[in-house]
Amino acid sequence: AQKVTQAQTEISVVEKEDVTLDCVYETRDTTYYLFWYKQPPSGELVFLIRRNSFDEQNEISGRYSWNFQKSTSSFNFTITASQVVDSAVYFCALSEAIPYDKVIFGPGTSLSVIP
Amino acid sequence: NAGVMQNPRHLVRRRGQEARLRCSPMKGHSHVYWYRQLPEEGLKFMVYLQKENIIDESGMPKERFSAEFPKEGPSILRIQQVVRGDSAAYFCASSPPLAAGEETQYFGPGTRLLVL
Numbered sequence: 001a002q003k004v005t006q007a008q009t010e011i012s013v014v015e016k017e018d019v020t021l022d023c024v025y026e027t028r029d030t031t032y033y034l035f036w037y038k039q040p041p042s043g044e045l046v047f048l049i050r051r052n053s054f055d056e057q058n059e060i061s062g063r064y065s066w067n068f069q070k071s072t073s074s075f076n077f078t079i080t081a082s083q084v085v086d087s088a089v090y091f092c093a094l095s096e097a098i099p100y101d102k103v104i105f106g107p108g109t110s111l112s113v114i115p
Numbered sequence: 116n117a118g119v120m121q122n123p124r125h126l127v128r129r130r131g132q133e134a135r136l137r138c139s140p141m142k143g144h145s146h147v148y149w150y151r152q153l154p155e156e157g158l159k160f161m162v163y164l165q166k167e168n169i170i171d172e173s174g175m176p177k178e179r180f181s182a183e184f185p186k187e188g189p190s191i192l193r194i195q196q197v198v199r200g201d202s203a204a205y206f207c208a209s210s211p212p213l214a215a216g217e218e219t220q221y222f223g224p225g226t227r228l229l230v231l
Contacts (some may be wrong), residue, residue: 035219045158045206045222091157095220102148102160103208103220104173 002027004094004106006082012112013082021077021109023092029053033091034068034075035103045091051075117142119209119223120189127229134194134201136226140209147180147190148220152204164190172212204228 003026014021025034036074051068052090059066060080064081092106124181128134133192140147145166150158151174164184166193175182185192194201204227208220 037222044224045229047219048223050219062145102163102174103150103158104160105150106156107157 002094002096002104004092004104006090006092006106006109008109009095009107010110012092012114013017015084015113015115018078018080019082019111021079021090021092021111023075023077023106025075027041027073027096028067029092029096031096033095035091035095036066036075036077037091037093038088038107039091039108040088042056048077052109054070066102076078079111084115116131119144119207119221121205121207121223121226122143123226124224125227127231128187128197129231130198134197134228134230136194136207136228138192138207138209138223140190140192140207141211141221144209144211144221146210146212147184148207148208148210149190149192150208151207152225154203161164177223179226194228197228199230202228202230 007022007026011019020040027109032053034051039069040047049066056068056070067076089110091108093103095103119141122137126134147164151160151161154160160174162175162182166184167186179195181193204225206225207223211218
């Protein structure tokens with residue numbers, strides 16, 4: 001069965017610190033997709049990244065970077081030099097067969113960046 | 116290209132009333148998904164529809180909830196005889212047909228339902 005675990009419920013950091021959000025997933029399929037979404041206090045869901053299971057290259061986008069480790073079934077997300085605007089709930093998610101399957105979301109990690 | 120649109124953004128209903136939530140997918144997207152986010156929780160899949168067809172409704176409560184995606188018009192999530200436990204944010208997402216090269220589901224802003 002599919003499952004996504006985000007062990008960190010809440011994290012607080014001081015502005016300009018780096019922070020890593022952990023994500024561990026379970027799936028029996030060999031082809032799957034991993035996602036990160038951001039949900040700011042306004043409530044909408046903002047797509048951040050999609051990664052397919054065959055692409056283990058790490059990705060960097062500005063202050064954001066993602067570390068995909070198939071061997072440990074992890075897809076961690078790091079924010080460098082955090083800013084107050086990064087305060088949000090971050091969801092890691094998994095899908096086994098887009099677009100014919102549902103996205104399974106983790107419980108989310110609430111990040112607070114303190115000025 | 117407008118994103119996924121949902122209306123209303125906020126909906127207040129009294130117990131026993133009906134709630135109708137609308138979702139217009141992105142242009143060119145023929146697949147629609149509905150998710151529910153209960154307070155302080157992550158999103159849970161409810162139903163996946165293509166035009167005029169329900170593909171997967173494994174996440175839908177057995178009673179009072181229904182969804183449709185007609186040939187013309189938006190997708191509708193309908194909740195009959197609402198109860199307080201239905202209070203949640205309901206998100207719609209859409210994606211293009213398979214092999215379009217953009218498989219990501221794009222989410223709408225959500226409808227916040229409050230049942231008094």
